[in-house]
Structure formats: structure tokens, C-alpha cells
Amino acid sequence: MKIIKKTFFTVLLLSSTLIFAQQRNLSEANKKYQEHAYINAAEIYKEVAESGFESEELLGKLANSYYFNANYPRAAEYYERLFKLDSNMEAILVMRYAQSLKAIGENVKGENFYKIYQEVAADKHTRNSPEINFHALLEANSGKFSIVELKINSPGIDYGAATNVQGHLIFASTRDTGVVRRKLSTWNNLSFLDLYEIADPRSSKSPKKLKGKINTRMHESSAVITSDGRTMFFTRSRENNGNGKDIMSTLGIYRAQLIKGKWSNIEDLSINSKSFSNAHPALGPGEDFMYFSSDRPGGFGQSDIYRVEILADDSMGEPVNLGRSVNTIGRETFPFLSDQNHLYFSSDGHYGLGGLDIFYWDPRDGLTAYPINLGAPLNSPTDDFAFVVDSAKSGYFSSNRPGGKGFDDIYGFIQQQPIEQVHQALIFGKVTDKKTGEPLPNSDVTIVDSDNKQLTSLTTDNDGNYEIATARFTPFFLRAENENYLTDEKARDAENRVQEINFQLEQNIFRLYKGDDLARALGIKMIYFDFDKAKIRPDAATELQKVLAVMQKYPEVKIQIRSHTDSRASNRYNQQLSERRAKATMEYLLQKGIGAGRLSYKGLGESQPVNECGDGKFCSEEQHQENRRSEFILTDF
Template identity: 40%
Template sequence: MKLKYIVICTTLLTIVGNAQEKQIKKGNALFDNFIYQEAIASYEELIAKGYSNEDVYKNLGNANYFNANYEAAAGWFEKLVSLDNTTLDAEYFYKYAQSLKSLKKYKESDDWMRKFETAKSQDNRGRIFGKSEDYLSKIKENSGRYTIKSSSINSTASDFAPSFNGSQLVFSTARDSGITSKNIHQWTGKAFLNLYEATINNHENLTELTPLSKKLNKKTHESSTVFTKDGKTMYFTRNNSENGAFSRDEQGVSRLKIYKASLINNTWDNIIELPFNSDSYSVAHPTLSPDESKLYFASDMPGTLGASDIFMVNINDDGTYSTPINLGPKVNTEARETFPFISSSNKLYFASDGHPGLGGLDIFALDLNNLDNGVVLNVGAPVNSEEDDFTFIINESTRKGYFASNRKDGLGSDDIYSFVENTPLNFSCITILRGIVKDEKTSEFLPDTRLTVINAEGETVIQGVSDSNGNFTLEGDCTKGDYTIVAAKTDYNETTFNFTNSGESELNNLNISLKSSLDEAETGDDLAKKLNLEKIYFDFDKANIRRDAQAVLEKVVTYLKQYPNTNIQIGSHTDARGNDNYNLALSNRRAKATLQYLITQGIDENRLSAQGFGETNLTNNCDNTTKCSEEEHQLNRRSVFLVIK
């Protein structure tokens, strides 16, 4: 019986093992062929049966990440990074950090970004993060400028990629695309995309929703349109196709291409591929410059820095196109930069998950009139959220526009939102200077240091003051050139610090050291005379430190910090009025009050001693026999500082 039981168990384990192997192969095959929704279901079935390993966690995380299911992706990436004895590509740190933002876990996300930055120090995403770890505060500064609302054209399917065509709004949607498997995209498990248009009426409402012609809408994805101002030419995105049907390459990928169509007798016709398309990479999401001489788009063609970059081609007078030009690392990162839009004033808006944002794809902007020195700006909430936000367009005359998002309160998987821009984004090119001012000898932080930035022509371009910890943050224009910071502080020699701005948006770690202008006192010197201090006065019959006295004592504090080996004795005095013994006790209280104040300002109490002298050392003739004014008596209520070491 025992032997039989063992044989049965072994057989069952073999059957279970074989079943798991088949399930794994099935899931991997689905994943490798970009059939992500079915791959997720297959892997999750394995997990439910108690099976898991590193590759399953990777593929589940990636499949959800690529489908913008960031919350689910975060869960699988968390399991992945928690595995023992595994060496992960740092790209998973990045994806985990991005996914955590969908849960608004920004602190944890930043922690993983620091790990990513350490592991891939040359990655542009890490460098951008390292220079702007305060990105949330910057995003907050740009937030609240838009009023948004969900569009009336949204469906329970995916709706996105709005574009203007005169009084029409053209967009891409997966609605009403059929129910047969041929019309279902296996990556997302949703229907193929078609192009629709709606009329923008006088009240900015969208009406008369209709699909574009069947010459444009095939059994493929169509999306991302742009129209010339005369409405006679359009560019749009479509999947690779064969005889009008969806097709894949040898790797199982259906690439994206940009097509051009002409309006002939009110019909879109003469549909042609652009010459820089390819069957081996994608070219998508066209937009035109204000003068229509340039076409911008997203691609993963050779020369791309990341998953997709923004490129540009010149449209020649004869209708031909130049070689595509990558917009470079100012715009593009090793992640996704996509869905560009150029406004009438030549501002580039684009979606990215490579620049610091709130989560998923965020919308960013850059002034192309100042591409070299400009700053990439996150447009802020409520346009941006912790989910994917993309396909932003704006009419700068009306300050109104549209964008798409898959945020949780939407009607479908992607929804179109209209907005009003109440406050324009500030595109002024700035460079932020950050640094610290210290004492050259003691390395003490120096607050209230006056800082003046002067350009090569001798013009003052920025002014500021260091804070209580010696730190400074100065904002000025980003004009390239050589600059000088002039640092000035009372009791210190004026110092200059030279630097070069090559057009960076931020310059950090500018460390400035100041040298004291005060000579070191000798034993027996009175600091009051040495530093040319006003006397420390007290109110009648009081021992508290007055506000005017605090200003004088700050100079004593500064001196003692500059010369940490100097010890002093605080001597306090009273006027002659009152009992001698009482005055002696009062002066002792005043001396101790002065000592305690210096201690609160960071001076070691072992360097200080205090003694009251009562009325024994008057500075004038105002004794008990002489009638004096209040002002004359006050001259005797004082503290002095004698150097004893």
C-alpha cells in the first residue's frame, strides 16, 4: 500500500509539473507575441495555483505596465524586487518607481529612483531626477492653471488623440468597431481604433459625431491626426497593414506609420505613406510647426535614445522631406517621449514618462523658440495625474483645448477632457543657482550674506540673500556665458565666485567661502572696543536682553564663531540708584542673561564666564549724590566683553 501511494503521488506531481510547464510556455508565448491581456490571465492562473518565479513576476509587471495598469504593475514589481538571490536590470527599479506613483507613493518612488540613478549613473532619466528631486514642488507651482471637464463625446471604449480641423475636432476611438475577433487588438484586448469627428459649436460643445471615411478607417489602428490650416491635407497614424488589414512583421510587431491624405472633392483620397516610414520601426503621432514647414513625430527609429523619441523633418518646397532629426536629450530620455503637439507660438507639448512627473505619462512643454536654453516644464495638475495623460492640444487664441487621460474617474479606458487655461505657463528661460556660504576658517554657515550675480558685461542679473543655514537659491535667465557671484557680509571681506552657464536649467553645489575682516583680539582686549560695538544696555531694574542689545550680541556671536579658541568674560554693570547689594545681584542676573543668550546662539558655555559688578564701575559721575537724567543713568547699565584667552 505504501509503495502504491508513493507511485500515485509521483505520478500526480509529474502531471502537475507538466501542466505548469505548458501553462508557463503558453503565457510566455502570449507575452512574446504582445498578446498582453491573455498573457496576464495565463500568468495569474499560474499564480493562483501557487506557482511563481522571477520571469513570471517580470512578465506580469511588464504586461500590466505596457497596458498602463500601473497599480497592478506596482504589485508585481514589488514581488520581483523582494526576491532574494536575484540580480535585476536597473530598468525594473525605474518601472517600479513609476508604478508606485500611481498609488501616490512618491517618497517610495523617489527612493527607488535614487537606486536607479546609482545603478545607471549615465542614464538621462537618473541625471534629470538627481538635479530636480524637488520636482513635486515645481509641479505644484505649475498646477491649478486649468479648469477641466470630461467631454460629451466620450464612450466606454478608448477615446483619445484629439486634433483641430477648423470647427471640427477629430479624434481616435475604439467604439463601434465590431465584435469579431478580427476587430480586436490582442495587445489590449480592445477593438481597433478608428477616426471620428465632431463639430465644435459656438458654445464649445461637441455635436454631430460621425466616423471619417472608410478610405481612412481600415481594419487597423488609425489615430493621431494633424491638418494643414487650409484643411486640404492631413497626416495620420496607422498600423502596418496588408490589403487594408492589420499585419505584423517577422518579430510579431505591427509597426506604426504616418500617412498623408488629400481632400479632393470633399473626400479624403490619395493616401500615401511618408518616405521615412519603415517596416522595422514605428513612426507615429504627427504634428506641424506653425508655418507648416516642419513635421514633428514620435519614433523608435535608429538614433532613438529610449523607447520612443520626438523627431522632426523639414517639408521642402517640392513636397519632399529631409532626413529625420532627433530633438536631443533636452526633450528625449531613455523612456517614452510621444504624442507631440506644436502650438501657434511654437511651443512643444508632449507626453513623457522619462521626465519627473506625477505618474504614468505626464504632459510637458518646451518653448522651441529657445530649444537650446529652454526648460522642460511639467504643466501640472489637474491636467496631469498619477495615471497616463497625453495628446494635449491647445488653441492659444481662445486658451481652450483638449487632452486624453486614463484616470480612474473616466467613462472609458481613455477619455478626452476639455480645458480652459486660466493662467498661461511661464516659458521664460531660467537657470536656478543653488549653493551655500560658509566661513573660510571655521566652515560655519553664514546667513544673511548678500549675493549679486554679474554677467560678463558687468551688469547685475540676479540678487539674493543666503538663508538662516547659509543656503541660497537664485533664479535668473539662462543666457549662456561667464558670470561672477559677489558675496558680501558684515565683518567679512567681499568675495567673488566665478562660474560658466552653458544653458543648464540648474547649477548646484556652488560653495562660497568668506574670510573674516576682523583681526583676532589679544588677551585683555575689550571686544566692545575691538569690534566697535555699541554698548549692551538694560532697562531700569530689568535683566532681560532688549531687542537692540540682540543686534549687538549677534556681532559678538559672529566673532566667537570665527575665532573658536577665544574665551571671554561678560561683565555687567548697574547704575547707582538703589541698594548696593541689590545692584550687585541685579548685575549678576544681567551677566548670566547675556551668557545664556550667547549659549542659545551656539556658543559653548565653557568659553564663557559671567560676573556682575553692580555700581562699582560707573562710566560717569552719576553716583548717589548727583542728579542725572535717565539717559545718563542708562550709560551705566551695560555689559562688556573681556578676552581672557
């Protein structure tokens, strides 16, 4: 029993001693881990620049820092200093200078520098759109539809198509209205349009007029019916109350209800006006929004496409213009929304074959959401419009192309191939640490437009990679950001459909420990001396000012200055030269007020090369330069 107790006590004592030693080691490790200093490189650059020292690298980084933080007055100040130092500065820096000047109201000067930027940069890198081969874009989506002639067309006007719950075709026609239109010569005095219905548009049977109070002495056309078959929105011409003008001066959108097989309860919608036209309604997939064409004030062209919310009480909200992506200075009209919420419409303002062409637009494409011409044979040199398609990729459109029965005819079609997204380009790349080459996950990559406005952003994955679809012909700028790093920005080539853009970010916030090199943190590659001299040159003084700023900002910091040479002289000579230069560097800092107790120096000659360029080795000048370096090692703080 005594042996057992003694053994247990011994084991317990040893265990306690081991635990105490582990805790002591852990405490010392934690203490060592916490013995560090944070250095903000941008703040050091600022202090150096404000002391009157200049270099292209210093001013560029400082100006960029202000620019990316939207401090445009200071950015313009430092870009100006950089331009005076180097009038051939990098093109993208000239662009940022121009943008900064515009932001602070110096528009004339900003425009002048923007012109310089456009001259320096290749056209593909400017913010102007590149030359676009519209013929190639048209060809890309040509031949994807087959056209079917229908038997329902008449010698007059037949256009527009919608289907009801039974699958019957609803369309507008002048075939037998018998009322001659007045004072509208562009329609050749043809009869008024009425709405008709036919079960099979490919049959030889005669269509029938819709029942009820839909058809009047005015024009009725462009109908769309809700999925339950009970409500119809349609276009009707509006009288001008006998004011002496043409009685069909404007168009309006109306709503009707199907009651006992007849359309009645006709409602003049609140969005209508006698001052402008609304026409050609279409319903979104949820039937809570109506799309239509209008020439109301505030649009971009002759007629624009709008959408309006249908509220819970069936009243109408405020119309909203679909914007410049869809609308032009020309005519945009006859919208249609597919089950996938894709918009089809006709336009003579976008590139086309002539007259009105049919276009496709998917608003969910984001930056690539530009209308796509559906090509021939769907489109022709004449007017092509009133496109509707079902989930089976078949549908109808109208056209006044040669070869039809009348002025406008309805055609069937079958889509045989998917639409190619010709406006889309792919940009991909990687964000890494410039010094280590290590990937930087969770970096922000932002796309900005010509006004420096953010359009979209994404985050790099665990390997630092990113990928984004953009508008093919719009020259964006991509900006990469990561916490503790300096932001970088690059121009994309607007002509490339696929482009790789990589970023190597420079670290800005450094956590330094004893033994770390300030030169690495502050980008000091070498304190240059004239040949066989040890006197500090002006360019070396600018680099040393970075070290001085750190030591002034952190008075507890102590450093050892180390100087290295390449191998292109004897060992003894290089050793002596490195000692003289290290000492001269220290004396410079002493003259600037740094206490002698905070500085020491050491010449290492050619004894510690960073590459294989030793005695007897053939190396390039760049390789030798790597070995000619200065180090500022933290010995205490």
C-alpha cells in the first residue's frame, strides 16, 4: 500500500510539473505572439509625402488610396503632383485624375485629362463603346425560327395575336367592319379594326367577332386575356370630344369582363390620357404587372415600353419606364412576356434589318441585359411585330413583308434553336498577394461604370478566383479590394468575349514581429548609392524617409540596418562596401533626430544572396539587383 501511495504521489508530482512547464511555455508563446506592431503603409506614405519627399511609387499609391476612398480633393492633389513628376504616368492613373477633377467641379480640366487618357490608352480601354459588327450579331440568331403561313389573313389588315383559355386565337382585323376611317391616310382609309376569334388559325374557317360590347365604331386591337379567361385588356382609339381634330388622335388601354359568354363592363383605365397614347398591353407571368407601349411625356423616344402594377383592388399603380436598356429614341412597342418572364418587343431604334424588328430581353441578365435581335427569317426589312410565344416555343407574329395577303398579316412560327446571348462576355481571374502569390479569398471584385458608379460586385472563392458575366461591348473597370490591402483597378477589353483579369494586391496593414524587415513592409528594395560611394542619394533619401516616419511614429521601435551587395567583386571589397553603406544609412537617420540607442548597423557583403547568383555564376542584371538590397530589421519595440 505504501508503495502504491508513493508511486501515485510521484506520478502526480511529475504531472503537475509537466503541466506547469506547458503552461509556462504557452504563456511565453502568447507573450511572444502579442509582441508585434501594426504598421499602416498608407499612413507612412502620407507622412513622407507631406514632408515634401516624392517618388512615382509613393505619390501613386497615396493618390490611389484617396481615390478609392472617394476623397477626390486629396486624390486630385496627389495625382497632380504625380503628373508633374511624370507626365507619362500610367493611363489608368490619368483616368483617375480626370475623374477626381470632375468630382470636385473642375470639369474643363477633367475633360482635358480625360482626352489625354483616351490618347494614351488604346481605344479598347477607353469608356467609349468599341466598333460593333451588327451584321455578325444578326447572323448569330438568324435561322432559329421556321415560319408558317396562316389561312386566316385577309386583303386588309390582320395583326396581333392572343389566346384564350380554350386556345382560340384572338386578333385584330379590318376584314368586314364596313366603317371607313377618316383622316388617317397612313392607314389608306381602310375599315376600322375589330377583335376576332378563331379556334384554329390554320383552318379555312372564317373568324368570328368577339361577342359583347368590345367592338365599336373606334379601333379595337392588341388584346391579352388573363389565365382564368375572365378579364381582357385591349387597345382602343379615343375620341377627342369634337375639338376639330382627328377623332382618333390617341389610343388607350381598356379592361373588359367576360359575363355569360359576352365581353362587357368596359373600363377606361386610369393610366390613359387624351394627351398621349397607351397601347398594346401584355401581362407578366404573375398577372400582377401589365406592360404596354406609350408616347407619354418623359420617355426616351417616339414610344417607350412601360410597366404598371395591377393592385389588389384591380386599380392601377404608377407606370414605370423600362429604361435605356430597352427604350431608344425610336419606337419600342408591342411587348410580350413569356412564362419565364422574358420580354419580347418590337423596335426600330435598336440595330435591325429595317422597320420594326422583334427583340428579346431578359432583365435577369443584369449587366448583360441588352436586347437581342432575333434575326431572319422572323425579322425582315419591313415591319415585324406583335410576337407571342408559348411554353412549346411556338407562337405568332405579324408583319407587312411582301408576299402576304394584305397590308399586315399574321404568321405562325416554331422556334427550333435557343437564342444565343450575343451581348454577353465572360470575365474571370484570381486575386493574390503580390509578394507571396498566395490567393486572397473573400476579396471584393467590383465593376464600375463611366461615372465611377458601382454596377455590381462579387466575392472571390476560397482559392481567390472570381467569374462574372458582363455586357460584351461596354468597357467596364474592375476593382479588387481586400481588408489590409491596397485597392487595385484594371480596365477590361470591351472587344473580348472571354477575358482573364488577375489582381496582385499589395499589403497595406502589416503586423510586424521582432526580426521582421521594414523594407519588405514598405516596399524598399534598395537604398541606392553612386558607384563605389557611400553617400545617400536623393532617391535613397525618399526611401529612407519611410523608415524615418515609422521610427518617429513608433518611438519604441529599434532597428538594425543591414546592407547587402551582389557578387561582382571580391568578398573583402563587398564586405567593406556594405559596411560603409550600412553605416551611412544609420548616420542619415541619426542626423534626422533618431537616437543612437535605437540604431545599429551591419554589412553582410555578398554572404546572403537571395538567389543562385554567387561567384562564378552568370546572372542577369535583374538577378544581381535582387541581391543588392537594404534591410531594416526590427530588434525591439
